Each structure stands twice: as structure tokens, then as C-alpha cells.
Amino acid sequence: AQSVAQPEDQVNVAEGNPLTVKCTYSVSGNPYLFWYVQYPNRGLQFLLKYITGDNLVKGSYGFEAEFNKSQTSFHLKKPSALVSDSALYFCAVRAGYSSASKIIFGSGTRLSIRP
Amino acid sequence: GAVVSQHPSRVICKSGTSVKIECRSLDFQATTMFWYRQFPKQSLMLMATSNEGSKATYEQGVEKDKFLINHASLTLSTLTVTSAHPEDSSFYICSAPFGVPGNNQPQHFGDGTRLSIL
Numbered sequence: 001a002q003s004v005a006q007p008e009d010q011v012n013v014a015e016g017n018p019l020t021v022k023c024t025y026s027v028s029g030n031p032y033l034f035w036y037v038q039y040p041n042r043g044l045q046f047l048l049k050y051i052t053g054d055n056l057v058k059g060s061y062g063f064e065a066e067f068n069k070s071q072t073s074f075h076l077k078k079p080s081a082l083v084s085d086s087a088l089y090f091c092a093v094r095a096g097y098s099s100a101s102k103i104i105f106g107s108g109t110r111l112s113i114r115p
Numbered sequence: 116g117a118v119v120s121q122h123p124s125r126v127i128c129k130s131g132t133s134v135k136i137e138c139r140s141l142d143f144q145a146t147t148m149f150w151y152r153q154f155p156k157q158s159l160m161l162m163a164t165s166n167e168g169s170k171a172t173y174e175q176g177v178e179k180d181k182f183l184i185n186h187a188s189l190t191l192s193t194l195t196v197t198s199a200h201p202e203d204s205s206f207y208i209c210s211a212p213f214g215v216p217g218n219n220q221p222q223h224f225g226d227g228t229r230l231s232i233l
Contacts (some may be wrong), residue, residue: 008150041229100146
């Protein structure tokens, strides 16, 4: 069965510093991995995905994520944090090949960027 | 712009009321949609998979008679919380895969519905 773990409930970073939000996964086949961001009282916004190809995936708002097969990780990164990046971030794994397959979410990590 | 529209964004009603939440795909067809429930400061819990023209597939522990799902067209899925009680208060979110259901498309989410049962 597929699962996703986000070990940190909260990450605090000063504005301008690099940030990392951690995610590890467990899948029985090829991993289809995603990062989403949620602002208060809103749905989820897609940031980036890993399906196949380059291990470094670039996404929206300057975010990127590195797929590491040996460590089964898919950490979200940004070189220079902005206060507006403060939000709830979810790592997710898709349960199958098709985009119509259900998605399993991690527990979420609250990112707080201080000015 | 938004590709999935969810309505209403907020509902406050009395215990015993049935509440219908709509999820629409904008400018694309969605044979499959997903309904999630999110408690405060928690992750999204998949409730059910909505399939156009057939019965929804419910996750274990989700009451089918409590949470009625209808996917009567390729652009609309509805979730009806029947005889809602305070414990049903939550944030409900729908999603749909955008585009041809191959392996490259992410799911897009509605903005959610905050349901408060008094």
C-alpha cells in the first residue's frame, strides 16, 4: 500500500533563507509524487509533480523538489523564502498510473516564514 | 484561473438539515472526481471516488447513506450530507484530474466548503 510521511508538523524559516520541507514515501511500484499548498480556508493548489525523468523537479512560485529513489524521499525546497510562502504544505502519492487514481496525502507541514 | 469550482464556500445550518455541495469541472470533462474531508489542522481524508454514470466508491468507514454522492454529468458531482449533525462539521474539498487521464496530469482542487452544523 502507498503511504506518505511528513515528519515535521512545522518548519520555521527566516525570510531570504533557503527552506526544505521533508517528505518520504512508500510505494509498491513506480512513484507518482506531488506537492500541494493550502492557504487558510482554501482548497489545495498544485505546486509540482514527479512522474518520471529528471530527479530535480521545478514547480510554481520558485519551488522545486528532489526525487531520491534510494532514500525514498521527495523533499520540497526553495532557495530563498518569502513571507508569502507561509502556508500548509502537503506531499502526496498517487495510488496508480492513471491521473484518475486516488491520491494519498501526508499529514501536512505548516511553513512559517518570519520577516 | 480555477479549473474546479466548488459551491457553496460556507454553510451554517441547524442539526437535522441535509446539505448539498456541488463540484464542477470548468471547461473540461471529469469522469472521476474525489471528495475529501479535512478536520482542523489535519490532513485530507479521502471519503469517496465519484464516478460519472455509476455508483461512487466509498472509503472504509465512510457511511454511504450519510454522504450521498451523485455524478450525473461529466462536469458535476454533488455530495449531500444527509441529516447533518454537529460532528459532521468539517471542511469538505473536491478534486478532479484535469485533462486526459493519462499519467501526467495532477488533480485540481476546489476551494472547499466549510460546513458548520449548529
